[in-house]
Amino acid sequence: xxxxxxxxxxxxxxxLKKQFRLSEFLAEKIISSVAFLSIAIIFLIFIFxxxxxxxxxxxxxxxxxxxxxxSTASNDKPESYGAETESLQPESYGGVEKEELQPESYGGVEKEELQPESYGGVEKExLQPESYGGVEKEELQPESYGGVEVxxxxxxxxxxxxxxxxxxKESSIWDSLLTPDWVPVSENPRFGLLSLLIGTLKVTIxxxxxxxxxxxxxxxxxxxxxxKRTKEIIKPIIExxxxxxxxxxxxxxxxxxxxxxxxxxxxxxxxxxxVGGVAMALASIPIIYTISEDxxxxxxxxxxEASLALGANKWQTAFYVVLPAATPGIFAAxxxxxxxxxxxxxxxxxxxxNAALMSANPFESVRTFAATIGAEMAETVxxxxxxxxxxxxxxxxxxFSFGLNALAEFYVKGRLIxxxxxx
Amino acid sequence: MxxxxxxxxxxxxxxxxxxxxxxxxxxxxxxxxxxxxGPSGCGKSTFLRCINRMNDLIPSVSITGQMLVEGVxxxxxxxxxxxxxxKIGMVFQKSNPFPKSIYENVAYGSRINGxxxxxxxxxxxxxxxxxxAIWDELKDRLxxxxxxxxxxxxxRLCIARTLAVSPDIILMDEPASALDPISTSxxxxxxxxxxxxxxxxxxxxxxxxxxxxxxxxxxxYMGELIEMGKTNEIFTKPEKKQTExxxxxRFG
Numbered sequence: 138x139x140x141x142x143x144x145x146x147x148x149x150x151x152x153l154k155k156q157f158r159l160s161e162f163l164a165e166k167i168i169s170s171v172a173f174l175s176i177a178i179i180f181l182i183f184i185f186x187x188x189x190x191x192x193x194x195x196x197x198x199x200x201x202x203x204x205x206x207x208s209t210a211s212n213d214k215p216e217s218y219g220a221e222t223e224s225l226q227p228e229s230y231g232g233v234e235k236e237e238l239q240p241e242s243y244g245g246v247e248k249e250e251l252q253p254e255s256y257g258g259v260e261k262e263x264l265q266p267e268s269y270g271g272v273e274k275e276e277l278q279p280e281s282y283g284g285v286e287v288x289x290x291x292x293x294x295x296x297x298x299x300x301x302x303x304x305x306k307e308s309s310i311w312d313s314l315l316t317p318d319w320v321p322v323s324e325n326p327r328f329g330l331l332s333l334l335i336g337t338l339k340v341t342i343x344x345x346x347x348x349x350x351x352x353x354x355x356x357x358x359x360x361x362x363x364x365k366r367t368k369e370i371i372k373p374i375i376e377x378x379x380x381x382x383x384x385x386x387x388x389x390x391x392x393x394x395x396x397x398x399x400x401x402x403x404x405x406x407x408x409x410x411x412v413g414g415v416a417m418a419l420a421s422i423p424i425i426y427t428i429s430e431d432x433x434x435x436x437x438x439x440x441x442e443a444s445l446a447l448g449a450n451k452w453q454t455a456f457y458v459v460l461p462a463a464t465p466g467i468f469a470a471x472x473x474x475x476x477x478x479x480x481x482x483x484x485x486x487x488x489x490x491n492a493a494l495m496s497a498n499p500f501e502s503v504r505t506f507a508a509t510i511g512a513e514m515a516e517t518v519x520x521x522x523x524x525x526x527x528x529x530x531x532x533x534x535x536x537f538s539f540g541l542n543a544l545a546e547f548y549v550k551g552r553l554i555x556x557x558x559x560x
Numbered sequence: 561m562x563x564x565x566x567x568x569x570x571x572x573x574x575x576x577x578x579x580x581x582x583x584x585x586x587x588x589x590x591x592x593x594x595x596x597x598g599p600s601g602c603g604k605s606t607f608l609r610c611i612n613r614m615n616d617l618i619p620s621v622s623i624t625g626q627m628l629v630e631g632v633x634x635x636x637x638x639x640x641x642x643x644x645x646x647k648i649g650m651v652f653q654k655s656n657p658f659p660k661s662i663y664e665n666v667a668y669g670s671r672i673n674g675x676x677x678x679x680x681x682x683x684x685x686x687x688x689x690x691x692x693a694i695w696d697e698l699k700d701r702l703x704x705x706x707x708x709x710x711x712x713x714x715x716r717l718c719i720a721r722t723l724a725v726s727p728d729i730i731l732m733d734e735p736a737s738a739l740d741p742i743s744t745s746x747x748x749x750x751x752x753x754x755x756x757x758x759x760x761x762x763x764x765x766x767x768x769x770x771x772x773x774x775x776x777x778x779x780x781y782m783g784e785l786i787e788m789g790k791t792n793e794i795f796t797k798p799e800k801k802q803t804e805x806x807x808x809x810r811f812g
Contacts, residue, residue, distance in 0.1 A: 364619075439656035443718070446612060447669040447725055448646030457672065462659045 183535055190529035193314075193522060314526075319493035319504065321513060321523045328526045330533075332493040336410065336503030337479065340489060343414025343499055344421060344478045349471055351418070352425035356467075360433035361441075361455040372430065379423035387487030390416035395488065404500035406490055411499045413489035417481050421474035428473060432466020433459055472545050476538050482511040506530050565590040565729065565759045566611065571625035573606060573615065580606050582783045583625070588776075593751060593760045595774035595791065597767065599806065603783040604763050605653075608731050611761065612648035613641050629729070646673075649722035653734040655714035657706035657721070662698055665706045665717060669725035684724050692720035693750055712743025719750065730754065732762040736769065748773050767807055771795050779803045 146152045316329035355375065359368045395412045402411075436459050444454040460467075485491075490502025491512060510527050517524040566588035573581035581603045588594050596604040606615065613634060615621045627634050634644050657665050666685045675681060685702070689695040694716045698709075706717055715735055722730060732751070736744040751760055751773050764770050770777055771791060778788040779802075787794065787803045798804045805811050 437656070439652065439654060440658055442614065442617070443652065443656045443658065443721075444668070445617070446614060446645055446650040446652075447672070447721065448642055449669075449672045450642050453672045457668065458658055 183532065186528055186535065187532045190525050190527075190532055192520070192525040193529055314529075317493075317495040319509070321526070322516070326523060328522070329493075330530070332495045333504055333506055333509055333530070335495055335497075336489070336493065337505040337507075339410045339497075339499060339503055340414050340417060340485065340505055341475060341478045343411060344417040345471070345475060347415060348418035348421045348425055348474055348478075352422045352470070352474070353429050353467060355422075356426050356430035356433055357455055357460065360430055360436075361459055362451060372427075375423050375426050377423075378419070379427065381420070381423075383420055383481060383483040384487070386416050386419050387484040390419075390484060390488035402500065406492075406500070406502045408488055408490035408502060409500045410489060410503040413485055413503070413505075414499070416484045416488045417478045420481060420484060421477045424477055425470045425474040428470035429463065429467040432463040432470065435466070436462045468545060472542060475541060479538060480507050480534060481505075482507040486511050506534050563590040564588070565630065566761075567626075567628040567631075569626040569628070571607075571610065571623065571627055573603075573610060573624075574622045575618075576620045580783050581610070584785045586778060586785055586788050588759065588761060590759050591755060591757070592775040593755050593762060593773055594776045594778065595770035596761065596763045596778050596780060597765075597770050597806070598780035598786075599811070600765075602780040604778075604780045605733055607780065608650075608733055608761060608763050611729070611731055612645050612650055614645075614650065616641060646725055647727050648729045648731060649725060649727035650731040651715070651718050651722055651733065651735050653737055655711060655718050655738070657709070657714050657717050659705065659707055661703050662706050662709070662717065663702040666721050666724050669721060673725065688720040688724040689717075691723050691754070692716045693746065693753075694720060710743075712739050712746065715739060715743070715747060716750065719747075723754075727758065729759045729761065732760065734763050734765060737765060744769070767795075767809075779806065781806070 314328055314330050316327060317332045318327040318329040319332055320327045355371075359371050363371065390412055391408070394415060395407050398412055398415070399407050404411075440458050440462060441454055444458045445451075449457070485505040485508035489505060489508065491504045491508060492502035493504040493509075494501050510530055513523070514527055517527060564587045568584050568586045568588075571581060571584045572579060584607060596608065598604050609615045610623065610627060611629075611634075615623070623635060629644075629648070632639065658668065660668070663685055666688050667681045670681055670684050675684070686695060686699075689698060694713060697713065698717075706714065709717060715738075719730075719735070736747045739747065748769065751762065754760060755775075762770075762773065764773075774791045776788065777791045777794040779786045779794065779798075779800075781802055787798060787800045789799075794803065795807060798807065
């Protein structure tokens, strides 16, 4: 049976017996397990992100607990930079002892006598609600250097007191998510997502309005009009833009485009939704271009020939035959572009101004979801409400893009195809 | 031959260096069906595509000689290729309806000519579909996708689409080669009816089809026009030996 030269076999039941082929079996299993693994990983990531945002769903008690744990834990943590009163660690920088206050202490807080030049210092009695970067005495953040605890006893008392205050706040978190105020770091933190949502949508719409037509027209040109040689040059060049690091595009937008557009339009805030949208359009054009070009090129040549034979010119053929026939592919390309803009962090951080404002004006600064996570993730306390809200934004981003794709798949795509290609 | 529609003088076509058509000289009569026969690769489809300049789409093609349609050289520099193709319609070997509705497929040619009036379009669509003898089958499903039709229906739809722009000449490149006998006979009947109004040139591999449908037959071999004449003469007493060998099935 295994001899090199196939010998003639009788057509018997024996020769047709089922065989077990190990290599085939293994290959099949490996391929399917890899596929399932990748799906599982995506799911696990989402579950993790969603899990971290859970505390804002279970209100009150639990978050108080975490607050308590946080405050007590920070007392015992050896790696906390904040100096304790009795046992001063030599490597703690910016640590402040109770008696000898250093004049250059940065963000240091003294109980009795507050220094006028202390920067971001917060007095215990008159706490400013809006103070940015202010260090509250009770919540010692691991990263905050220069924080001072006066006496462990007092600190515990205080943390218990703030826990009560927090409890009142927690109950209103759900309502505050739907307000326009995004003030996560303050005495009275407010986590209103509306302005962030508006900002994200504004940037997305602006960039898609710019990138969509440009990319699709460029794709149409290369697919239907350009000679083979031109196409061989243009396509790789535009695709190379896709490999452009977004930080470079962001930097370009920040330094050059912002000034350029300000000279043209003369608006007030130099970094705004429009600049960010244009920069993100630069990032998403190559994606939309590449995929729609592939979709347009894969339209059978017979359609083009049929149209030309009917006396249509090239433009009519491209617009009335090739473009409608490639609608599903172009739609997928646009969706990928939206996804890119939606999740784009670096350009949003650098070029949109990062101010959470509620306004329809495209020349106002905005703050996007992704940029919010990118900017604030490093400054939150693990397990705190702010932290949970950021993860909630993360799962929102996930749900949005998921919903967008589902909508496209089941509703818009079907209708568009019906409209352009008949029932 | 009275009423000559197309006069071809010394037409040669090159794919790059390769000479695919060699000094073709022939006349195509008006309102008759002319069949082009010959073995595969003999240049009959290439010749057909010369008549409405579809070979312009292939970059490496160069053409010498004259192609006079009603006395006008269509390869003249001042001739607009779009207008030529409006006068000379073409039906392809493989049915290629657009991925649109049946209605839009037929209306497409009129739409690109700037006719957008709903009533006019309705009328054009109905007349064209009737001419292509497919109206009764399709009148209730004009909004459906043309891709859902059977192969024979698709091909007749393509013919209707060609008729909708009211050309003078219709070129058919093996229109029935991928169809079953019933659809083929429908197409042949159609060709027979259409020749009242149009000049038809049809490429076919099927000897019987050529004999049944055409008035004149041209035999191509290796890029040359071997013989051309009335169909019954070509099929009963061909002058050239090669023609006789081919149509009697001795080669090809």
